[in-house]
Amino acid sequence: MTQRTVKAVQSVKENSSFWQPVSIEKTNDSKGAAVTVDPSKSYQTWMGFGGALTESATYTLDKLPEEKKESILQAYYNPENGLGYTLGRVHIASCDFSLENYDYVEENDETLETFNMDREEKWVLPTLRRAQEIAGQPLTMLASPWSPSAWMKTNGERNNGGKLKKEYYTLWAQFIARYLKEMKAKGFDIEAITVQNEPAATQTWDSCEYTAEEEAEMVKVLDKVFKEEGIDVNIIIWDHNRDLIFERADTVLQDEEANDIVWGVGNHWYMSEDFEELSKVKEKYPDKHMIFTEGCIEGGVQLGAWHTGERYARNIIGDMNNWLEGFLDWNIVLDEMGGPNHVGNYCDAPIIVDTNEKVAHYNSSYYFIGHLSRFIKPGAKRVHSALEGADLSVVAFENTDGSIATVLLNETDDATELTINLNNEAAAVHLPAHSITTVVSE
Template sequence: MNTEIIETSADGKKLQKLEVFDLSGESSLIEIHSSKEFQTITGFGGSFTESSAHVLSQLSPEKRSEILEAYFGDSGAKYSLTRTHINSCDFSLSQYSYAPVPGDIHLENFSIDKDRELLIPLIKDAMTISSDGFKLISSPWTAPPWMKDNQDWVGGKLLKEHYPTWALFFAKYLAAYQAEGIPIWGVTVENEPHGNGNNWESMHYSPEEMTEFVQHHLGPTLENNGQAAIKIFGYDQNRAGLKDWVDVMFATGESSKYFAGTAIHWYESTYEVFPEALNYAHAIAPDKYLIQTEACVDAEVPKWKDDAWYWSKEATDWGWDWAPEDEKYLHPKYVPTYRYARDIIGCLNNWVDGWIDWNIVLDRQGGPNWFKNWCVAPVIVDPASDEVYYTPIYYTLVHFSKYIRPRAKVIGVEKEDDSLLVTAAKNPDKSIAVVILNQDMEKKVFELKLGEEKQLISISPQAIQTILIPSNN
């Protein structure tokens, strides 16, 4: 079998091409069933935030270009699916809205000028570098406070009287970005409609309220404005609550008409993929998208140039301190690289078709973040010294984004070694990408089988491996 094998590992490999293997010891079988096809891949990528744009603007032009090439260039991750925020979010430099004037129900003062300072130039530069292009999903954290029942940036609900204005807001946003030469592919109705503990920009919906807004306001408004091609994604929060939302969103043909699919996050747990919830969401709406729109190592200040930390069980998340006693078991210490690879493999093996990371770049503090909600990004920079640190998380993401391309089909995999996590996809050019995670402290030997072709391969201890099988196999 003619293969290209790329590995990233705790012992220092970073997307290293392997040609020599230690094949001593027992082997197991991994069999690829290329004729057994599942969902079609939409893409993989990360998010453009004002914080990322600000940090990148502080670097030398050379370093800024290097990072954008690493994410969007042919030599890098080739990100194909991205996200950004509508109005401000916690990863903004301040709180702002495109419609700041109270009572402006016709949005005569609507303006995206704030985004023209940092965010729009960043997205345009990424578009220039990307030879294949990428899809962009936009998400609001909140409507302007004057549209809400609590008149605040944080929490509260959208007043029913402002449902038409908020729908018009989306239409104006999409038109304004289109005029800038940035086509928005899709929108989520609301980032985290359950709220976020009333800490930063948020707005609450029940499943019924969101469905009513989309069915009777957002969907028709976009349709009437010639924007019917824009994909509308419901929910956009953690997977544990998924069933309650899809049951309402997709209850009838009328309720589901304008929903293109469902968006999800990973923060409910540091290790659980929630396969039952994902399979349920697919089964109830098999023709709709199911996209993971946000994930990060949260509640952590990034470790600077310390690869070992990202391969060790030292990270904690919000639940380490704040989860209720009966849910603390879901939030143990964890290995950051494993969490990413485990989740992406688990998602692909349970009908998820797209996977988006959070901020593409942050500083050494894990910001800037106006609420001081520090998080880790795959790329960390020190603007003062003009230094860049590509964490092992960055290389982990490349194993998927570079080699599993949009319109690929997830295909069947059988394996004998339960300790190995495996997924596979057939690309549009008929090449096959197999991604394997070995979390053990010892190497694993396996025989990869595709039809009548076989190859004996080993994967290092604590390693992620992508095996690319050309179409001529």
């Protein structure tokens, strides 16, 4: 067997270093902590990584001089030197990370004749076009509604929950179909939609509640309208926290007609880290695809924090080990407040732009995502990894070129000496306290 070359990069809290090459020594010493990677056992195929191009994110980018804006987009979408993002998420009309509530139709327009998406040409779509140019390919896009038109809802407003009135299910599906057609005319093929962002939550911002039974009904209405209008798009349910993902998916998918239509189940990370909930869905419904559709650090900007990066890596690795196929971060960029957000729901992002100083700050989360996205490419297959004798989070993938990337997250206060066993070879790697390491065997 040809000997493989092994290399590694590491980020360490103690000296705030990121993506630094570290030495890997071949070893015959199998004592102590070890991870064994077995490429003969493989699991799901990886779709890719990406983030949301919200109005707030793209508006904030536009506050920068052109060359600084370009460098941020390169940092995300360049397949060689950036994170290599290939996925994207956009909101259908306004969400909380918009400058204000807005809609694409005028009030009470049941004909949809006033449908107008010109607002998205200000910030969102020009940014998406440039991102795709940098990526060298169209991004695989997910579109999600935060709320139907206010006049279609029981509470008469976009914000504060409410429900879609039953008599408007078909019209709302036609609205989404119109959005998909308009996007296609602008050059964007939307690969998938979610029925509703966070359908179990009444939020102070754009929101709308659906029970599982109502979501199953909406799935069927969407499918009927899409077929009538010749639209081919994947439908994802739930798009909410993983703690209730099995309960929701199980109820929706027990409806046989809805089950035949639903392509996948989306999860967010805000309530729990019960990663096994994804496996419960996959075990009962093996044909459904598991996608992480949103996660961020709540409560405003935390410049320089290390735990934020650890939260990203821990959640991505945990979900990957439970059949996740794609990861979508929330806002790719926010301003110095963690906005703009039209109800003050400020959050953190991997890149924060100080709009006064015209400076971009790269948070630990940016680099932690990179420890995964730069080495685990679309088309990679997760392979078996077994950990002994250490408190680490570990995942391994084999890329289509045969290279194997193993990601090792050490969130503890203690360093670990680890042996990696792969293809009858062993290599020793030092994992400092609060570090993340990616080992690539080629």
